[in-house]
Amino acid sequence: MRFAKLQGSGNDFVVIDNRDGKVEEFLRSLNLDIKEFVKKVCAFHTGVGADGLILIENPENPENHFKWQFFNSDGSVAEMCGNGSRCAVRFAFDEGIVGKEVRFETLAGVIRAYVLDGGKRIKVQLTPPKDYREVSLSLDTQSIEGYFINTGVPHFVAVVNDLEKIDVIKLGRAIRFHPEFQPKGTNVNFIEREGDDAIRIRTYERGVEGETLACGTGATASAIVAYKKGIVSKKPVRVLTKGGEVLAIDFDNDFREVFLEGGVVRVFDGFLRRELFEC
Incomplete structure (x- = not known):
C-alpha cells in the first residue's frame, strides 16, 4: 500500500x-x-x-x-x-x-x-476558538495557573519564566490527565515570551503521550492566550517551536478568523x- x-x-x-x-x-x-x-x-x-x-x-x-x-x-x-x-x-x-x-x-x-x-x-484557517477560561490546578506537589482554550482540540496553556527547565513529560502528563479535563483530557503547552510578537513553546500532546517538536493547534492556542493576556502585543504572532521552526499565527480582533501558517x-x-x- x-x-x-x-x-x-x-x-x-x-x-x-x-x-x-x-x-x-x-x-x-x-x-x-x-x-x-x-x-x-x-x-x-x-x-x-x-x-x-x-x-x-x-x-x-x-x-x-x-x-x-x-x-x-x-x-x-x-x-x-x-x-x-x-x-x-x-x-x-x-x-x-x-x-x-x-x-x-x-x-x-x-x-x-x-x-x-x-x-x-x-x-x-482553523475553526474559531471556544471555551476559553482561566484555570487553577492542584497537582500532587504544586499548583499551577493557566488558561484553557479549544482550538479544534482542547489545550491548556501555562506561562513560564524558564521554558528549558520545565519537565514537560512529568508536568504535562499530570495536567493532561487532571480531573479538571476528564474524560478526554487535554493537550498541554508551556510558553515563554520571546518579544513583542513572539513566544517560545513546548507541548505535551494527548494521543502521542509525550513531548512533540511542534503542535499547530497548540501554537494557535498559545498565541491567542499570549495576545489576550498582553504577553505579546503584535500580530501575527511568531511561535518558535521545539523543532526550531517558526509558525505564524494570525487572527482578527474577535478571534473569529484564525490562521496557522508554516512550512x-x-x-x-x-x-x-x-x-x-x-x-
Whole structure:
C-alpha cells in the first residue's frame, strides 16, 4: 500500500490516499482493526514512525475537496490537528486532488486552506476558538495557573519564566490527565515570551503521550492566550517551536478568523508491506 510521509515543523505524519477504500479492504484481508493498523504504522523502530496517520477520503459534501480521518500514533481519533492539516493539504496538492484554495472536512468542521510557494508553505484557517477560561490546578506537589482554550482540540496553556527547565513529560502528563479535563483530557503547552510578537513553546500532546517538536493547534492556542493576556502585543504572532521552526499565527480582533501558517516537507514515499502487520 502506497503512502507518503510529510512533516510540518517537526510534526510527522503518514498520509494515505484512501478515496478508493483500499485501507478498509486491506484491514479486512488481515482481520485487523484500524487502531492496531495505525499503531503499527506509526511505531518508531518497527514501523514507519510518525506522530499520526491521515487518511484522505471522498468528501460528504461535494462542495468540499476531501474529507480526512486523523489518528494519533496510539490509534486514537483527534478532531483536529493544525500541522497535520497542513501536511494533508500539501499531499492533496501534490496528488492533484486540490488546487491552491482548499476546503476539507474534519470532525472539528470544514477547514479552509491555501497552498503557498508551490506547496512548501501551507496556510490553514482553523475553526474559531471556544471555551476559553482561566484555570487553577492542584497537582500532587504544586499548583499551577493557566488558561484553557479549544482550538479544534482542547489545550491548556501555562506561562513560564524558564521554558528549558520545565519537565514537560512529568508536568504535562499530570495536567493532561487532571480531573479538571476528564474524560478526554487535554493537550498541554508551556510558553515563554520571546518579544513583542513572539513566544517560545513546548507541548505535551494527548494521543502521542509525550513531548512533540511542534503542535499547530497548540501554537494557535498559545498565541491567542499570549495576545489576550498582553504577553505579546503584535500580530501575527511568531511561535518558535521545539523543532526550531517558526509558525505564524494570525487572527482578527474577535478571534473569529484564525490562521496557522508554516512550512511543510514531503519527506519520502513508500509502500507498506503485509509483513509489518503479520508479525
